[in-house]
Amino acid sequence: MNRIAILASAVLAVGFALMAERAPRYNLGRPATPEEIRKRDISVAPDGTGLPVGHGTVEQGRYIYKVLCANCHGDHGQGVGDYPALAGGQGTLKSADPVLTVGSYWPYATTVWDYTHRAMPYQRPGTLSADETYALTAFILYMNDIVEDKAELNEKTLPQIKMPNRDGFVPDPRPDVPSARPKK
């Protein structure tokens, strides 16, 4: 076989291998429709991917918070009993008594939006509209002095917010206890 033929058959072989790998093998299940994906996909990435079009202000959020959230998280986001604090604690992470809240600890504002939208209010999760979630996120960030009292958030502005503890997270360094590490 000349070199071109070898090359050609190699290319063909690779091509078939790729096709074989990419083709469905069992043909089970059914294709998902764009409509059902749109309905079920609620995930929001830190870069804003997945945020629906919408908007809400601190003032609107203040009202929603009072009605739906204050009972558990406190009038000022200070937390009540088993329900966590949402506000405060900035500047305490290196102290003896760190206070870990949305404002002092969470690295991304998109996490506030995503979690509030999917899991809150605790007793009736998944009932907040996109606009209500923008408004609540705005108010929670306002309680933490991260946005101004006149702020309005939308799908463009929310991912641009830099949370105070954005750079506070490190990758997993384990095994980290020297005596426990595998002996070389």
Place this chain on the structure above:
Amino acid sequence: MKQQPLPRTTRRFFLATGAASLGALATHSTDIPQELGAPRRKYGERSSYETSSRVFRESVTPGTGASRTPLQDLYGIITPSALHFERHHAGVPQIDPTQHELLIHGLVERPLVFTLKDLRRFPSVSHIRFVECAGNTGSDHAGRPGADPQRSHGLVSCSEWTGVPLKTLLDEAGITPKASWLVAEGADASRLARSLPLAKALDDVLVAYGQNGEALRPEQGYPLRLLVPGWEGNVNIKWLGRIQIVDQPYMTHDEAASYTDFMPDGKARAFTFVMEAKSVITRPAGGQRLDGPGFYEITGMAWSGRGKISRVEVSTDEGKSWRDAKLNDPVLPKAVTRFSLPWQWGGEETALQSRCTDDTGYTQPTREELVAVRGLRPGPDGFNHYNGIKTWYVHRDGKVSHE
């Protein structure tokens, strides 16, 4: 099956002695019962004399919280499904399996929807693997050691899980070149979601519908869950409804805020997935009492999220000397391994400890060694990923305690 008539001699015996026997029902365990036992039943239950149970504290948020496995009562390596620990964030949903669908979408060539019926048609595998909550033994880290194995280590359980390798389903959908992570989401009220690196998904993750030979228990994700061997329980998404193939971690609540490890320098570790090697003696252990000097078999459980347990050492003299315990078959990767060691107790005051090593060569550290690195300031949900050596104290009166 039809009941066979009693043989003639037996019937005559009954007629002759029946009346007299009524006043003398079996009172001693060695007596042969002289009355009929219970009938057959369609779904078995344990003996009414057995009371081993999960424990949990009452809370104002009953939908969230944990219940703990009674490790001190278990034999072998399998946790009975009814005693598997629980950790829920929005209660246990009651899902009709005929209505449940798994959606796989995102950076794939063919977004697909699978029913339970579809999933059961794929080639299946069964693997014995532990699941452990990231927060298991967190109170031991904090210096409030659990009083018995259930209260200290009860957020770990081990089952035989049956399902489809996630890789099979992802191949079916066709992952596109930009894909590097996935987001898995539960169909519970809080739609709990976690990001996982694609490399792990393609390695050994299962989409499981079976637990110990039957369908998953509702508390364990019925009808479908993710089983992520060796990694913290929280990523083993229960009631699995959606898998989105993506190009970045999504920083969901349970990876950006909760389930992070807060360090002495004010930084926090994120994506601390693997559960490192850990062991605990379950008998004799806190909450138990030795019936005087003599022979006891020390037994316990060891497991590692990195692989197989290769060695368990036990000390019966407060850590002065260590002996190799026997590893009971089977010894499986990312599964609980049962260990045992014969022991003669002379009635002295002492302490019992175990430390395990896995097949990467990693050895379980002491609490002091671990705290020296990770400190004592709790994270947003206490302490996660603690795996220090556990000590049980034996007192002269036979009482075993945690302090």
